[in-house]
Amino acid sequence: MKASPQTQLKLLELAELDSELSRLDHRRRTLPENAEFERAEQRDAELRDELATLEARDADLTREQAKAERDVDQVRTRIERDRTRLDAGQVSSPKELENLQSEIVSLGRRQGDLEEVVLEVMEQLEEVTRRRGALSDERAELSQRRTGIGARRDAAFAEIDEQTGKASDQRASIAAELPGDLLSLYDRLRAQHTVGAAALRHGRCEGCHLSLNTVDLARIRAAPPDEVLRCEECRRILVRTSGDG
Numbered sequence: 718m719k720a721s722p723q724t725q726l727k728l729l730e731l732a733e734l735d736s737e738l739s740r741l742d743h744r745r746r747t748l749p750e751n752a753e754f755e756r757a758e759q760r761d762a763e764l765r766d767e768l769a770t771l772e773a774r775d776a777d778l779t780r781e782q783a784k785a786e787r788d789v790d791q792v793r794t795r796i797e798r799d800r801t802r803l804d805a806g807q808v809s810s811p812k813e814l815e816n817l818q819s820e821i822v823s824l825g826r827r828q829g830d831l832e833e834v835v836l837e838v839m840e841q842l843e844e845v846t847r848r849r850g851a852l853s854d855e856r857a858e859l860s861q862r863r864t865g866i867g868a869r870r871d872a873a874f875a876e877i878d879e880q881t882g883k884a885s886d887q888r889a890s891i892a893a894e895l896p897g898d899l900l901s902l903y904d905r906l907r908a909q910h911t912v913g914a915a916a917l918r919h920g921r922c923e924g925c926h927l928s929l930n931t932v933d934l935a936r937i938r939a940a941p942p943d944e945v946l947r948c949e950e951c952r953r954i955l956v957r958t959s960g961d962g
């Protein structure tokens with residue numbers, strides 16, 4: 718393939734823009750804000766789940782508390798009724814009297830147990846309320862942090878996009894000046910190596926950074942200036958520059 722030395726030098730400009738574009742693409746994909754944002758989203762999802770569980774637990778405990786309180790009331794009412802009967806002297810048979818007294822005692826124990834249950838449930842409810850508050854606070858704080866991360870990420874994206882736009886425009890105008898067959902060879906090589914052309918400087922290919930042996934260098938020196946050469950090592954288009962040595 719043939720191309721004038723000036724045209725070949727344009728390939729180096731194209732290669733530089735392509736490295737720039739792939740650097741920008743890499744930077745966009747590996748922005749620390751991406752991972753930070755993702756971690757914040759993950760934590761938020763965890764908090765949301767945990768809060769939903771606590772909310773359900775709160776509803777269960779509230780029901781439990783109401784039931785235990787109803788039970789206490791029931792027992793208290795029965796004790797009062799028994800006491801009233803006792804105080805009114807309505808019970809005359811000693812056997813019945815004994816039964817009534819022992820019922821009052823056992824109902825008293827039952828009331829004590831049920832009041833314990835109410836207290837226990839109330840303590841659990843307090844703990845659930847405290848935990849819900851702490852998680853809600855964390856979620857609010859996280860939401861603010863996420864907004865900050867999102868803003869930083871978007872600013873970085875905007876900057877990268879602007880630079881990418883500029884480099885792409887420059888690339889398009891250089892590519893438009895190149896002959897079709899040379900450009901398609903370059904693009905094919907670029908698909909394999911990210912960058913399709915490299916300079917030869919001081920006897921070294923700047924694509925693979927290997928120094929050429931004397932035989933290859935002599936062959937390159939003997940080649941006509943408009944011949945398109947390839948690096949024997951990396952197969953990129955090798956562009957001769959003023960510093961070929």
Ligand SMILES: [Zn+2]
Nearest residue numbers: 922925948951
């Ligand atoms: Zn090379």
